[in-house]
Amino acid sequence: MKRCTTKTALTWGIPWAIALAILPAPAMAMHIMEGFLPPYWALSWWVVFIPFLIIGARQLGEIVREDSNQKVLLALCAAFIFVLSALKMPSVTGSCSHPTGVGLAIILFGFRIVSVLGGIALLFQALLLAHGGLTTLGANGMSMAVLGPLVGYLVWVVANRLNLRRDVAVFLCAFAxxxxxxxxxxxxxxxAFPDPQSGIMGASAKFLGIFCLTQVPIAIAEGFLTVLIYDQLTKRHIIPAQGH
Incomplete structure (x- = not known):
């Protein structure tokens, strides 16, 4: 299997990134929007998110030190997360539905690195696109860049241990x-907003029920897109066929 080279990855990856970037993206929605969470919860999620950023930054440094050629793949994964998660559909008030784009990074580098890549994507979207916000970046980071990737990684590991077809494993990882x-x-x-009668779990179930109307088809579409991207990367020997 040939190793990834900067020239090969750039030649193939940049056109994909440009193609995704020019897709129309509605700017009327966001992750959890700026100022929507009460200050206590906004700060609490930031406090929880910061240790994962530190862990991810350390792993990022280790990956780059071991093989500097991985910088291009890391950049490609970050761009994939940024572009896909910027494609938003209105959903629950104060939030939205959108792809996350984290599946590719999970498969190539593991889930810990996604805290940094996803955090960077969320920061740029908050500053440049008015998607999400700085006060809610901790909450958005925990959902999209930490816990979602963790579950996707566990699904990836289980799927491989069960010897599922590679495209099925990739799909399940991104979907989950x-x-x-x-x-x-x-x-x-x-x-943050418990239901007066059913409390936190009742409110969470209602929010999830609304999200699922748009998020389930989005997750399916993202799963198939991730399979296509992964397949093209392996066919061009940019990544090993076995993944992470």
Missing amino acids: ADLFTYAVTSFQLGL
Whole structure:
């Protein structure tokens, strides 16, 4: 199997990134929007998110030190997360439905690295596109860049141990990471805005029920797209066929 080279990855990856970037993306929606969470919860999620950023940054440094050629793949994964998660559909008030794009990074580098790549994508979207926000970046980071990827990684590991077809394993990883991101978001909103009768879990279930109307088909589409991208990367020997 040939090793990834900067020239090969750039030649193939940049056209994909440009093609995705020019797709129309509605700007009327966001992750959990700026100022939507009460200050206590916004700060709490930031405190929880920061240790994962530190862990991810350390792993990022280790990957780059071991093989500098991985910088291009890391950049490609970050761009994939940024572009896909910027394609949004209105959903629950104060939030939205969107792909997450984290499946490819999970498969290539593991789930810990996604805390940094996803955090960077969320930061740029908050600053440049008014998607999400700085106060809610901790909450959005925990759902899209930590817990969603963690579940996607566990699904990837189990799928491989069961010797499922590679395309099926890739699909399940991306699908699970996407969908669980919104299970976490629903719980975050339920914590901040509990239902007067059914409490936190009742509110979370209601939020998740609304999200699922748009998020399930989005997660399916993201799963298939990730399979296509992964397949093209392996066919061009940019990544090993076995993945992470």
